[in-house]
Amino acid sequence: MTNTLTPLLKIELSKAIKNKYFITTLIVALIFALLSAWYIIDLHFYTQSMMKIHGTNGNPMTPAFSLFNHWIGGEATSLGFTLFFTLLPLMAVLPYGWSYFIENKTGYLKTVVTRSSKWYYFLAKYIATFTAGGLVIFLPLVINLIVVACFIPAVTPSTMYTLYYSVAHVSMWSYLFYTYPLVFVILYLILNFIFGGLFATMSLAISFFFKNRIAIILIPFFLILILHYSRTFLAYKYYREISPLNYLHSVSIENPVSSWIVLTQGLLFFILTFGITMRLGVKRDIL
Numbered sequence: 073m074t075n076t077l078t079p080l081l082k083i084e085l086s087k088a089i090k091n092k093y094f095i096t097t098l099i100v101a102l103i104f105a106l107l108s109a110w111y112i113i114d115l116h117f118y119t120q121s122m123m124k125i126h127g128t129n130g131n132p133m134t135p136a137f138s139l140f141n142h143w144i145g146g147e148a149t150s151l152g153f154t155l156f157f158t159l160l161p162l163m164a165v166l167p168y169g170w171s172y173f174i175e176n177k178t179g180y181l182k183t184v185v186t187r188s189s190k191w192y193y194f195l196a197k198y199i200a201t202f203t204a205g206g207l208v209i210f211l212p213l214v215i216n217l218i219v220v221a222c223f224i225p226a227v228t229p230s231t232m233y234t235l236y237y238s239v240a241h242v243s244m245w246s247y248l249f250y251t252y253p254l255v256f257v258i259l260y261l262i263l264n265f266i267f268g269g270l271f272a273t274m275s276l277a278i279s280f281f282f283k284n285r286i287a288i289i290l291i292p293f294f295l296i297l298i299l300h301y302s303r304t305f306l307a308y309k310y311y312r313e314i315s316p317l318n319y320l321h322s323v324s325i326e327n328p329v330s331s332w333i334v335l336t337q338g339l340l341f342f343i344l345t346f347g348i349t350m351r352l353g354v355k356r357d358i359l
Contacts, residue, residue: 076188077196084200087171089207094167097208101156101163105212108144108152109219115149116142116224135230140253141237142224144216145260148238148323156212157321162293164205164268169275170288172197172353176279194353198273198346205272206265213261228253238323244331249322256322264320266338271296273345280352303327 088094116137140146144153175181184193229237229250239249248256274292282288300315303326312330313319316337319329 075192077192080184080188080192080196081199084196085203088168088200088204091167094204094208097163097166098211101208101212102215104152104156104159105144105216106152106219108147108150108156109216111150111152112142112144112147112220113223134225135227136233136236137224137227138229138253139217139221139224139226140229140249140257141239143213143220143257145213145257145264145321146238146323148321148325153321157317160209160264160268160317160320161271161296162289164209164271165275165289165292167208167272168201168204169272169292170279170285171201172276173279173283173285173288190354191350194349197353198276198349201272201276202269206269209268210261210265213264217257217261226254240324240328242328243322243324244319244329244334245322260320260322263334267316267320267341270338270341270345273349274341277345277348280348280356 119137144150144156147153172181175184181193229239231250237249239246245256245259248259271292274295275288278291279288282291296316300317303313303315306314311327312333313324313327314333314337318325318327319334
């Protein structure tokens with residue numbers, strides 16, 4: 073059998089980012105991101121005007137009001153921020169996480185595997201699902217960053233104004249925040265892309281166990297919520313963040329973030345989703 077991975081991958085990627093669910097979810101995520109930008113820009117100008125009225129002895133405190141603690145990944149006060157990061161696992165699933173279930177149900181899968189291998193099909197499906205989930209999260213974050221940067225200067229944060237930042241000194245990549253803040257932001261953008269993709273592939277893996285489209289879409293979201301609220305069992309026992317809903321942005325909501333926890337969870341999500349998809353997908357009798 074000839075190598076059909078490349079054409080399969082092109083078809084899957086095209087279907088993943090050119091369907092109405094991807095576009096609709098992207099618009100919703102953009103609305104959340106722009107709500108955050110609107111609120112934070114308005115707050116910034118209000119704060120600046122109040123400082124001018126009351127006087128600051130010639131010190132505008134510019135480092136305290138930097139782009140790097142005002143973009144959606146660096147603030148924690150707006151409605152847009154809350155909606156975006158709370159619903160992030162659900163938004164990642166909606167574009168394409170359900171696709172295998174539909175293609176298996178309609179018989180499309182049978183027509184594909186008769187012309188290709190199941191290994192190629194499920195590998196292409198995994199990559200496309202991961203990409204769609206990552207992009208639908210990544211793009212609104214980038215647009216929010218660009219919009220906020222048009223109004224708030226990208227001043228390197230200063231340790232003199234730590235009161236205005238929510239990046240704890242023991243938090244992940246905190247040393248970059250005060251030295252190379254743009255690198256700090258880019259790393260968080262990449263992190264959100266990766267976890268958006270992993271959340272989407274959770275839905276793909278769950279498709280092998282459930283035959284209900286709503287369940288396939290919602291179960292990954294509920295699993296992340298269970299992980300999020302399981303933090304209560306670690307209260308006053310373990311002081312590191314374990315919830316993706318909290319560590320996918322740089323603001324320390326409750327506990328500081330450890331890179332080892334993030335890496336371990338990410339690898340675990342990948343091993344489980346990729347392993348289930350490739351093992352059960354290739355092993356399962358389709359014809």
